[in-house]
Amino acid sequence: MQTVLISGGGIAGPALAHWLRRHGLRPTVVERAPGPRAGGQAVDIRGVALDVVDRMGLLERVSGVRTRMRGMSVLDPEGNEVHRSTEATYSSGRLDGEDIEVLREDLVRMVHEHTRDDVEYLFGDTITAIEEHETGVRVDFARRPSRTFDLVVGADGLHSTVRRLAFGPEEPFTHHLGSHLSVFTADNFPGLDNWQLWLRDGDVGFGIMPVRDNSELRVAFGFESGPLPDHLREPGALRELVVGRLGALRWEGARLAEAARTAPDFYCDAMAQIRMDEWSKGRVTLLGDAGYCPSPLSGQGTSLALVGAYVLADCLGTARGDHRTAYEAYERRMRPFVTANQALATENPGGPASEESVDRAKNGISLDA
Template identity: 75%
Template sequence: MHTVLISGGGIAGPALAHRLRGHGFGVTVVERGTGPRAGGQAVDVRGVALDVVERMGLLERARQVRTRMRGMSVLDPEGQEIDRSTEATFSSGRLDSDDIELLRDDLVDLVYEHTQEGVEYLFGNSITALDEDGSGVQVGFAHGPSRRFDLVIGADGLHSAVRRLAFGPEERFAHHLGSYLSVFSADNFLALDNWQMWLSDGDVGFGIMPVRDNSELRIAFGFESGPLAHDTAALRRIVVDRLASLRWEGPRLAEAAQKAPDFYCDAMAQIRMDHWSRGRVALLGDAGYCPSPLSGQGTSLALVGAHVLADSLARAQGDHTAAYARYEERMRPFVTLNQDLATENPGGPASEESVTRAKNAFTLDG
């Protein structure tokens, strides 16, 4: 039995674990968090990624927990409505689409629950060293003894430790897109009923959507900035200060950001690499080809990538050189098309035509 270590317990890693387990691989997932990650923005499962979720047996459950927005309002800096739509929202696109918008933590939970049986999970741990030889990879961990695996897959996000250990510093591959995104939750102090609010004020803006049967808000706040140190405490202070200066609901939004236990903030950036594999190590999802949330396609790329990588390894019967080559050959045009969505219309969403073309530009059984 070929053994595979996957770093990252978000969406990409467990999705790959599910497929590999079905093909008879021995799979271990290491995740630095103490359990499945809570919080995060709403994510979209679009186009061919819906086929992946269906093949996992999770499509109906995903539809059950999807968001149920009725529409959105666009506000001026004073909080006055200047536009509204009951046909589409900025976060999900057209409301009559077959695509699914759901909370990231709901999708994480669905995939994790589906893979618990037959997959070893190591929570509260992380990879610190990779020592590859002709027959495998000796992996060092932050906690516990080193272990040996046939293959190692980095599905550990924008700031991938596996990528750093196997390929070099993040600065070689990260391309900053000029802004930051913060996401955090709050009580529904606006009493929104399945209705989103969007506001732009100079170089900052936010979207607010109610979730959990309208009991909670998820707030996505963006601001323009050059690269900043990846320091959560410092980024929280910046977000709180910028929110406090807003003319509409600034104090309450700033207080929510200050108190939120699930506060997140990171650069809008893409990972661009000439190769996603080196020896027995390969990268999946944001670790190898993050398109940034500006594309709206990070989750779909992760799901499709997981399917293709698992399929390639199964077809090659564990021959990682052949499998990784096929994975890259199949995925790279799809990745490029979807990454381009983030830069097509700076300051706004890509066109509906471009999104439709990108999300469907792949055939799973090719």
């Protein structure tokens, strides 16, 4: 039975582990965090990715925790409503569609619960070195003894450790899209009832949506910026940068700035895509954001992760131990789908891609090769 080490315990990694078990392989998932990560924005499951969730047996559970937005308002910099819609929101698209919007932490929790009984999880640890030899890959960990696996998969996000160890520094693969995004939790100070607010003020803007039965908000704050210097990429510096930019807003800036200052789930990173000519090297391959991050601007990161996990496991199962053949088939099947979905992020700078483009991209692959 082939052993596969998966780096990353978010969505892509555990989803891959599920499908690898179905194909008779033995996965191990290593995750830096002490447990499934909480926090994060609402994410979309669209098109073919819904079929993947259905085949996992999770569609009913996921549908049960979907967001229940009634619509959205667009505000001017002073907080006055200039547009409203009860048909669609910027975060999820049409409200009467089949696609599902769900909090990232809910999906992470469900996929982990679905796999934890027959998948080995190594929480609170990370890979520090990989050394490939003829019959396997020796992996060093930060806290655990070294082990050897048949294959290694990097499903560890935009700043993938596996990608850095196997392919080198991330800079050649990172394509900055000219902005940064911060996500954090706040009190529901406007008293929103399943209703989103969106505001833009110069080169900054935000969307806020109520979650957890309207008991709290998730704030997604974006600001235009090229790549930041190293000293501003540290977590503390990023937080202070966001706090300062929020504080300058004319509508509710002080309240949002204080929420960002104290939020335990504060997140901020560049809006960027990962573009690589090859996702595999030897016995190592990449999955999801680690290999082909489309950026949150596409709305398709979660769907690419879920579909990529299904296709990679299918290719490994079909290849019967021949990882070279499996990886070639994985890239051949996934690359057109990835290209179409990454294009959504750049089709309409400053706004969403067209419904027609989203429909083509989200359904642009067959699960049955």
